[in-house]
Amino acid sequence: MRCKACADAEREPTRDEFHRGCMSCEARALASLGAHVESLERRCITPQYRAALEALFGEAWMQGHEHVKRWAGKITSAAARRKEKAT
Ligand SMILES: [Zn+2]
Numbered sequence: 224m225r226c227k228a229c230a231d232a233e234r235e236p237t238r239d240e241f242h243r244g245c246m247s248c249e250a251r252a253l254a255s256l257g258a259h260v261e262s263l264e265r266r267c268i269t270p271q272y273r274a275a276l277e278a279l280f281g282e283a284w285m286q287g288h289e290h291v292k293r294w295a296g297k298i299t300s301a302a303a304r305r306k307e308k309a310t
Pocket residue numbers: 225226227228229242245246247248249
């Protein structure tokens with residue numbers, strides 16, 4: 224499931240346009256908030272992060288987590304590209 228905000232974010236991952244009810248958008252919002260960062264550092268899903276995932280995605284939280292990881296990767300590389308341009 225994809226919405227227009229997601230299609231635009233594929234080109235520009237750091238844009239903050241999110242559609243409520245779109246799993247991919249909610250995951251992107253979580254990824255840009257950095258809610259997953261602590262979890263990534265510890266290489267496990269922290270209880271706080273899992274609670275955020277469950278609040279958003281319910282039973283499908285694992286699937287949501289996959290979306291968050293995917294977007295987080297895109298957001299990070301987009302930010303890195305932007306830095307390169309600035310220097
Ligand atoms: Zn979307």
